[in-house]
Amino acid sequence: MTATLHTAPVTIPDTTDQRVVRRRLGPGHRIRFSFWFGPALALAIWSIGSATGLIKPAILSAPWDVVVAFQDQWVNHDLLGNIVASLQRSLVGLTLGVVTGAVLAVISGLSRFGESLIDGPIQIKRSVPTLAIIPLFIAWFGIGEEMKVITIALISLVPIYIHTHNGLRGIDGKYAELAETIGINHGEFIRHVVLPGALPGFLLGMRFAVTSSLLGLVVVEHYNAVAGIGYMITLAEQYGQTDVIVVGLVIYGIFGYCADSAVRFTGRRVLAWRQTLEG
Structure with a gap:
């Protein structure tokens, strides 16, 4: 008698579906408009503290007083003009810093000779706070718009350079071996492998650069500015208007x-091919 062995069919799990399920149910699941939860919670705490008297008006104006001050600045003062002036300074300085930092990072990251010329001075600059150099910039460029834009640009340059350079140097050597195996030339390897691989570092540097540019903007607008949010805050400080100061802050x-959210949104779209906890 011959025994017949019946085996159950082997089912190969669909790994794509599993990844989708993990992405839907796991810790990487993104809640719609979740980026507003933190600011909304801070606003709620601020409102409750002001309403209950835990936060004194002399320390921090109530949100409703800030709204009234905002309306007054908008109607009776040139708040829109101050906002446009600040955005223009920040945008011009940030653009100049990002372009210069990215170019220097590419030259330094793709060339040993370029790195020997560029990386050392950048690292020295990194250890010297840009805000400490403002008196020197005033001596060189005066106290006009040129000094303000250059200060913001220099502050923005460093994080762009550091993170882009690290991204370029962090490319896995296996990709270079693979490129040699399939016969990709040096230019194609840089365009299709190295530069896309350094893009996450560049976008991370952008997030730091945006924050740094606003830090520089806050400081430089206190130097002989005739327009801008910092100018408005300086006038409010002289007259003891804490609600107007809070409006500026x-x-x-x-x-x-908003700028950081825009960079993060761009990163998720541009780096959609990367599987990360965020995306």
Whole structure:
């Protein structure tokens, strides 16, 4: 008698579906509009503290007083003009810093000779706070717009250079071996492997650069500015208008938060091919 062995069919799990399930149910699941939860919670705590008297008006104006001050600045003063002036300074300085930092990072990251010329001075600059150099910039460029833009650009340059350079140097050597195996030339390897591989570092540097540019903006607008949010805050400080000061700080915060969110959104779109906890 011959026994017949019946085996169950082997089912190969669909790894793609499993990844989708983990992405839907796991810790990487993204909640719609979740980036507003933190600011909304901070606003709620601020409102409750002001309403209950835990936060004194002399220390921090209540949110509703800040809204009234915002309306007054918008209607009776040139708040829109101050916002445009600050955005223009920040945008011009940030653009100059990002372009210069990226170019220097590419030259240094792709060439040993370029690294020997560029990396040392950048690292020295990194250890010297840019804000400490402002008196020297005033002596060189005066106290006009040129000094302000150059200061913001120099502050933005360093994080772009550092993170882009690290991204270029962090490319896995196996890709170079693979390129040699399939016959990709040096130029194609840089365009299709090295530069896309360094893009996450560049975008991370952008997030730091945006924050740094706003830090520089806050400082330089206190030097002989005739327009801008910093100019408005300086006038409010002279007259003891804490609600107007808070208006300026809130606007700075909105600038930074929106800019950082825009960089993160761009990163998720551009780096959609990368499987990370965030995306």
